[in-house]
Amino acid sequence: xxxxxxxxxxxxxxxxxxVWAALFGLGAVSLGYALWPGxxxxxxxxxxxxxxxxxxxxxxxxxxxxxxTLVRMTALIGVVWLSFLFLMAFADLATR
Amino acid sequence: xxxxxxxxxVEPFEAADRQHEAMVFGLxxxxxxxxxxxxxxxxxxxxxxxxxxxxxxxxxxxxxLLLGTINTLLLMSSSATLTIAExxxxxEWRRAARIGIVATLALGTAFLAVKGFEYREDLSExxxxxxxxxxxxxxxxxxxxxxxxxxxxxxxxxxxxxLAFVARLLWLDRIGTLGPRWMVAEVTTLYWHLVDIVxxxxxxxxxxxxx
Numbered sequence: 001x002x003x004x005x006x007x008x009x010x011x012x013x014x015x016x017x018x019v020w021a022a023l024f025g026l027g028a029v030s031l032g033y034a035l036w037p038g039x040x041x042x043x044x045x046x047x048x049x050x051x052x053x054x055x056x057x058x059x060x061x062x063x064x065x066x067x068x069t070l071v072r073m074t075a076l077i078g079v080v081w082l083s084f085l086f087l088m089a090f091a092d093l094a095t096r
Numbered sequence: 097x098x099x100x101x102x103x104x105x106v107e108p109f110e111a112a113d114r115q116h117e118a119m120v121f122g123l124x125x126x127x128x129x130x131x132x133x134x135x136x137x138x139x140x141x142x143x144x145x146x147x148x149x150x151x152x153x154x155x156x157x158x159x160x161l162l163l164g165t166i167n168t169l170l171l172m173s174s175s176a177t178l179t180i181a182e183x184x185x186x187x188e189w190r191r192a193a194r195i196g197i198v199a200t201l202a203l204g205t206a207f208l209a210v211k212g213f214e215y216r217e218d219l220s221e222x223x224x225x226x227x228x229x230x231x232x233x234x235x236x237x238x239x240x241x242x243x244x245x246x247x248x249x250x251x252x253x254x255x256x257x258x259l260a261f262v263a264r265l266l267w268l269d270r271i272g273t274l275g276p277r278w279m280v281a282e283v284t285t286l287y288w289h290l291v292d293i294v295x296x297x298x299x300x301x302x303x304x305x306x307x
Contacts, residue, residue: 008187012180012183017180019179020175023172024172027296030300034300034304034307042304042307043300046300046304047300050296054296057292061176061285062286071121071124075127077128078132081132082131082132082135086142089143
């Protein structure tokens with residue numbers, strides 16, 4: 001955020017590559033589990049992995065953790081309203 | 097740590113910090129609306145899958161896992177290259193920034209090309225719900241393929257817009273104003289990452305279902 005210095009050259013290359021490797025590894029786990037015949041709870045595991053991957057992108061690439069309160073609130077509000085949408089729409093669907 | 101280049105200020109801002117906060121906030125506000133926009137489609141997916149899980153899985157099994165996975169790798173890599181570019185711009189490391197931007201453009205374009213090949217293959221197998229030879233009768237499978245075409249096209253439009261913004265960074269570099277406009281690079285990168293996150297979610301929803 002504002003006022004912070006720019007990272008040094010080594011960190012500029014290494015940090016994104018480490019995150020890339022983690023995202024790749026998580027994707028490989030997701031794929032391996034999906035292709036494992038008869039493995040239980042495949043959709044749940046793949047979604048859990050997506051949550052971890054998205055958190056990595058949000059935290060390490062998009063710097064959401066270092067962002068100011070206003071920005072973090074805005075990101076959170078998007079997710080909060082989305083959860084309301086899902087909650088109310090599923091409640092409607094389940095009670096028909 | 098070196099400091100960031102002095103930014104180009106635009107009206108009505110008189111201070112770099114204010115401009116930076118406003119730009120990042122404005123972009124995140126837009127991303128929040130995008131989360132809601134895509135959220136509606138994911139709700140559609142959830143309902144369709146819950147109402148006919150067997151038919152949905154049968155439809156999903158026909159999706160091209162190899163091409164979908166290649167595209168996931170391409171987009172994942174493009175996020176890394178654009179992050180490197182964005183941070184290099186802030187560190188005034190022009191060569192790395194240029195390489196990162198060009199690599200992102202190449203990876204993004206490759207994604208669209210692979211998607212094009214995938215669409216051609218899908219159509220050759222009649223996997224479009226309104227085609228007379230569409231191979232499924234189950235409602236779930238029809239809904240899966242309707243969702244597939246709708247969401248992948250919407251995603252491709254988002255990616256194309258992202259490519260235009262990344263290409264603009266290359267143009268700013270060419271005219272020598274990219275360094276002072278590092279905030280533009282930052283918000284461009286934020287948008288690109290959201291497009292990447294959406295695909296990270298789409299990959300298991302479209303290509304791992306029914307495996």
